[in-house]
Amino acid sequence: MMTKKTRKPMGRNKRQNWVGWSFLSLWVIGFAVFTLYPILMSLYYSFSTVVLDGSGIQVTLVGLANYRAAFSTTAGFAFLSSVSDFAIEILFKVPIITVFAIIIAVLLNQKMKLRGIFRGIYFLPVIIASGPVINQLVNQGAATIPIVEEMGILDFINATFTPALARPIANVFQELIIILWFSGVQILLFIAALQKIDRSIYEAAMIDGAGPWESFWKITMPSLRSMIIVSVVFTIINLATFSENAAIAHIKRNMWISDTGFGFSSAIAWLYFIALAVILVIVVGIFRAFGRDKAVRR
Amino acid sequence: MNQNKLARIRRKIFGKQFGDGLIGRTALYLILAIVGFVYLFPLIKMFTFSIMDLGDLVDPIVEWIPTHVYIENYRTGLIVLQYGKTLLFSLAVTLVPAILQTVTTSLTGYALAKFSVKGKRIVFALILLTYLLPQQVYMIPKYVLFNELGILESAWSIILPSGFGQGLSSAIFILIFYQFFRMQPTSLDESAEIDGANQYQIFFKIGMPLAAPAYITAFLFSFVWYWNETYISSLFLGTDLYTLQLKLLNFQSQFNIAQGLTQTMTNEAIRYAATILIILPVLIIYLVMQKWFVEGVDRTGVTGE
Numbered sequence: 131m132m133t134k135k136t137r138k139p140m141g142r143n144k145r146q147n148w149v150g151w152s153f154l155s156l157w158v159i160g161f162a163v164f165t166l167y168p169i170l171m172s173l174y175y176s177f178s179t180v181v182l183d184g185s186g187i188q189v190t191l192v193g194l195a196n197y198r199a200a201f202s203t204t205a206g207f208a209f210l211s212s213v214s215d216f217a218i219e220i221l222f223k224v225p226i227i228t229v230f231a232i233i234i235a236v237l238l239n240q241k242m243k244l245r246g247i248f249r250g251i252y253f254l255p256v257i258i259a260s261g262p263v264i265n266q267l268v269n270q271g272a273a274t275i276p277i278v279e280e281m282g283i284l285d286f287i288n289a290t291f292t293p294a295l296a297r298p299i300a301n302v303f304q305e306l307i308i309i310l311w312f313s314g315v316q317i318l319l320f321i322a323a324l325q326k327i328d329r330s331i332y333e334a335a336m337i338d339g340a341g342p343w344e345s346f347w348k349i350t351m352p353s354l355r356s357m358i359i360v361s362v363v364f365t366i367i368n369l370a371t372f373s374e375n376a377a378i379a380h381i382k383r384n385m386w387i388s389d390t391g392f393g394f395s396s397a398i399a400w401l402y403f404i405a406l407a408v409i410l411v412i413v414v415g416i417f418r419a420f421g422r423d424k425a426v427r428r
Numbered sequence: 429m430n431q432n433k434l435a436r437i438r439r440k441i442f443g444k445q446f447g448d449g450l451i452g453r454t455a456l457y458l459i460l461a462i463v464g465f466v467y468l469f470p471l472i473k474m475f476t477f478s479i480m481d482l483g484d485l486v487d488p489i490v491e492w493i494p495t496h497v498y499i500e501n502y503r504t505g506l507i508v509l510q511y512g513k514t515l516l517f518s519l520a521v522t523l524v525p526a527i528l529q530t531v532t533t534s535l536t537g538y539a540l541a542k543f544s545v546k547g548k549r550i551v552f553a554l555i556l557l558t559y560l561l562p563q564q565v566y567m568i569p570k571y572v573l574f575n576e577l578g579i580l581e582s583a584w585s586i587i588l589p590s591g592f593g594q595g596l597s598s599a600i601f602i603l604i605f606y607q608f609f610r611m612q613p614t615s616l617d618e619s620a621e622i623d624g625a626n627q628y629q630i631f632f633k634i635g636m637p638l639a640a641p642a643y644i645t646a647f648l649f650s651f652v653w654y655w656n657e658t659y660i661s662s663l664f665l666g667t668d669l670y671t672l673q674l675k676l677l678n679f680q681s682q683f684n685i686a687q688g689l690t691q692t693m694t695n696e697a698i699r700y701a702a703t704i705l706i707i708l709p710v711l712i713i714y715l716v717m718q719k720w721f722v723e724g725v726d727r728t729g730v731t732g733e
Binding site: 143146147149150151153154156157159160161163164165166167168169171172175187234237238240242244246248249250251252253254255256257258259260261262263265266267270272273275307308310311318367370371373378381382385392395396399400402403406407410 | 453456457459460463464466467468469470471473474477532533535536538539540542543544545546551554558559560561562563564565566567568569570571572573588589591592593594602627628631652655656657658659663673674676677679696699700703706707710711713714718719721722
């Protein structure tokens with residue numbers, strides 16, 4: 131008794147799915163060709179010796195040799211020490227940037243005249259801070275507040291800390307302004323978060339007798355918590371991929387060394403990514419742990 | 429009565445909240461102004477030094493204010509950078525990728541925000557991966573790939589990836605558009621659909637125009653980031669093509685090559701003048717479009733809900 135079903139038009143969900151993928155298609159093609167394929171090849175190279183000659187590239191698998199070289203050759207040691215320098219750098223720079231961004235954001239969030247101009251000033255460096263420009267400023271000594279050198283802070287640092295620690299700390303002081311220059315986006319993120327806090331909470335707290343200091347720690351900071359994580363992750367990645375970063379310079383320089391070349395360079399690039407991932411996991415983990423602490427107490 | 433008056437005066441001076449009273453106000457402006465000055469210190473130093481001549485540079489008495497305005501440094505800078513020609517090329521590898529990247533990432537963000545696409549989670553994970561994984565990790569195979577495609581040492585090596593949503597910080601722009609399109613009410617789309625519009629018409633006639641702020645912000649950031657980029661361009665453009673930033677990176681060698689200079693050595697004044705010439709285009713754009721940069725972060729809802 132069943133008549134042959136005429137083909138129904140596609141269901142809405144199915145149609146949606148296809149239309150969605152058609153919007154995504156450019157990205158999918160791009161991801162496959164310009165990202166996924168290079169990532170897989172990079173993994174493959176990192177386990178191989180890659181030789182470039184007239185006829186093209188010759189790739190021979192050598193197992194873990196490149197990774198072993200990273201921990202046993204001078205080039206490898208130079209790279210590793212630049213990575214550990216970077217880790218120490220993060221330890222100093224990220225808190226400085228984050229605290230500075232929060233303070234400026236809180237100040238800029240007050241009702242005031244000239245707010246637009248101040249915001250414009252604090253965001254300006256984001257627009258002009260390219261590798262070569264910052265390079266010029268640091269090399270010419272324009273990145274330091276003159277007071278830092280006049281007061282002998284650098285001598286003090288060199289005298290008090292072990293050389294391994296003194297170098298990054300001295301760096302922080304010498305490039306203090308440039309470090310602060312990396313906080314433009316973070317300031318805006320915090321301002322956006324601050325504006326979402328309901329003003330009536332502050333009023334309620336005030337009626338209950340809380341001063342501005344208490345309000346800041348009990349209302350403002352907890353509301354900024356998730357934005358602090360976002361900002362810290364952004365800062366770390368921003369610093370990690372900055373073109374003047376020493377570790378990244380190593381990866382690039384090693385590309386053109388003929389006997390080790392692409393293979394070794396790919397291997398240290400992956401090591402760099404692993405280091406970065408570990409740092410990010412630790413940092414986010416720390417924030418998570420703090421958050422849980424709070425929740426338990428409440 | 430008297431106490432009331434006292435309290436009112438006190439409140440006026442100290443304020444009810446931080447930054448409310450007279451003292452708070454003054455402190456607020458003072459702190460912001462001082463920190464702002466320190467913040468801009470490198471720029472100010474760069475500018476004053478760029479108009480100093482050699483005499484002023486070595487003169488220990490002249491510390492901040494040059495004895496006269498000396499623009500020869502800028503002339504030298506223009507020659508060394510080959511400004512006109514390099515600027516045009518810089519714009520080509522900045523403007524074109526910025527536009528393409530904005531369009532493609534908006535399509536991607538729209539798809540994720542409006543359609544129930546199967547595998548959405550995977551796509552999101554991959555987008556996040558492209559953000560977290562430093563470009564440097566897969567730069568080498570990309571170099572080999574571009575070499576095989578024959579687009580190495582040409583502007584295409586910068587332009588092509590951006591057109592497919594794999595440009596500079598594409599992931600961030602996709603997330604911006606995703607957030608923005610998700611906040612758009614669906615009722616408009618639905619009524620258009622009932623009126624017989626297909627999804628592509630809805631995107632071009634409703635989605636795109638309503639998202640104008642997101643487009644402007646994404647384009648501006650994209651433009652600035654491409655302008656400031658040197659790692660990818662130094663690798664892919666080879667040794668014959670130069671953007672302004674790359675010229676600055678190799679300023680000394682470029683200086684030695686340049687013809688028709690009165691000086692034989694670079695000094696910091698010349699380098700500062702060249703640096704200013706390079707940040708000038710983005711600086712002008714920033715001054716004109718400032719509110720799109722600064723408010724864009726808020727308006728596009730990057731901050732999430």
